[in-house]
Amino acid sequence: MNIGVVGIGYVGLVTASCLAEAGNRVICVDNDSDKIKQLKNGRIPIYEPGLTEMVQHNQKAKRLHFTTELKEAVDESLLIYLAVGTPPAPDGSADISAILSVCRDIAGLMTDYRIIITKSTVPVGTHKKVTELIKSKTQVPFDYVSNPEFLKEGAAVEDFTRPDRIIIGCDSPQVREIMKQICNPFMRKGNRIIFMDAASAEMTKYAANTMLATRISFMNELSALCEKVGADIEMVRQGIGSDSRIGRSFLFAGVGYGGSCFPKDIRALIHTGDENGLQMRIAAAVQQANAEQQVRFANKILEHFAGKEKETTLCVWGLAFKAKTDDIRESPALNCVKLFIKAGIKIRAYDPEAATAAKQALGDAIETFDNGYDALAGADALVILTDWQELRNPDFETIKTKLKKPVIFDGRNLYELDYVSRAGLTYHSVGRKTVRPG
Ligand SMILES: NC(=O)c1ccc[n+]([C@@H]2O[C@H](COP(=O)([O-])OP(=O)(O)OC[C@H]3O[C@@H](n4cnc5c(N)ncnc54)[C@H](O)[C@@H]3O)[C@@H](O)[C@H]2O)c1
Helix, strand or coil: CEEEEECCCHHHHHHHHHHHHCCCEEEEECCCHHHHHHHHCCCCCCCCCCHHHHHHHHHHCCCEEEECCHHHHHHHCCEEEECCCCCECCCCCECCHHHHHHHHHHHHHCCCCEEEEECCCCCCCHHHHHHHHHHHHCCCCEEEEECCCCCCCCCHHHHHHCCCCEEEECCCHHHHHHHHHHHHHHCCCCCCEEEECHHHHHHHHHHHHHHHHHHHHHHHHHHHHHHHHCCCHHHHHHHHHCCCCCCCCCCCCCCCCCCCCHHHHHHHHHHHHHHCCCCCHHHHHHHHHHHHHHHHHHHHHHHHCCCCHHHCEEEEECCCCCCCCCCCCCCHHHHHHHHHHHCCCEEEEECCCCHHHHHHHHHHHEEEECCHHHHHCCCCEEEECCCCHHHCCCCHHHHHHHCCCCEEEECCCCCCHHHHHHCCCEEECCCCCCECCC
């Protein structure tokens, strides 16, 4: 099948390459000409495990093409996926202007029936706005599908090719059949497509992200209480996660959630509630708890160095909003680092993938290193802010020798308390007691 994908960011590039891998011919359109140039030359602008190989392989097989010309995709593709950004507007709503602008352009270019599929996260009611807009611009028939994306950065290819479910929001039986054909290669173990109306599909995406963020914020808030009453959040996590009604996912306490989705989607849900005269109290509390958690963790460190900020250097491991991505959008790690910098503390930072992006965002305010151990030299403490796998079993002896004082502040609870204590370090983590050497 010939498919167009508009907006070649995290979602668009993964969607396009996975569809090409399944044998479709995919034309990728983005209005960022630098990005398209890089992709044409086989360079992948984002870090995502398994993606580079898949893009290059499908480019070679001539199933994946990159262009800035929307017309090429509209002329040749029955299905046109939209994966442009929907960033937060100043009032908290999702800014769908890129979606509307692309749909206006598609309407002007269409000469034959097309199916327009939105993968971007868009507020409930967008399907109506888009349908009315296209109808007002063209007589050419079309169908609209809401197909929200649930992939996680860091596991995006895996999530796309082996999804828990695929949500297809559209009423037409013929279009449902076509969508089923497109999704079948990713349903080998059994059908996990859920058909519904477009409004419910749009709502499902916000509901999923808010539910996941709720679990994180609940555990983070509990972790603060654990610290006050002498309980251990890790024990509590295991205790409740073993309940099959609760499950184990998204129960890790830490320095808070971030990224390009949870924060903006929760704000947008709250805004949709406001527009409809409903206060989304749970979503608002989740958002507030998340902001407080980041500040609480940073304050723990700031209090430790109170009065000596200007003479303090921190080694920071982890800048990305989570492991296995170079994405720093709304990263709690970056938020904490900004608070340290504001207090006058110097930062020596390491992140396996996100250092370049962080350096671009913070400039000379941080020094970045290609190796975590090099970043330790002469620092007053090690602060861990992202749960990279390679940080889980470090050489504590080297950490101890390189740091001025053997102190770790761990915002991701990567280590066992006894182990770090026996290694001779003072270890502050989240929702657990602080342990000292010995
Ligand atoms: N990143 C994720 O993990 C994730 C997961 C699920 C859903 N989503 C949703 O998917 C959407 C895209 O997210 P993303 O992270 O891939 O965004 P992104 O910022 O990485 O990519 C968006 C791309 O769209 C391009 N673009 C913007 N306007 C355009 C236009 N008019 N014409 C052509 N291209 C245009 C940009 O240049 C950019 O390359 C958002 O709505 C997001 O909420 C993201």
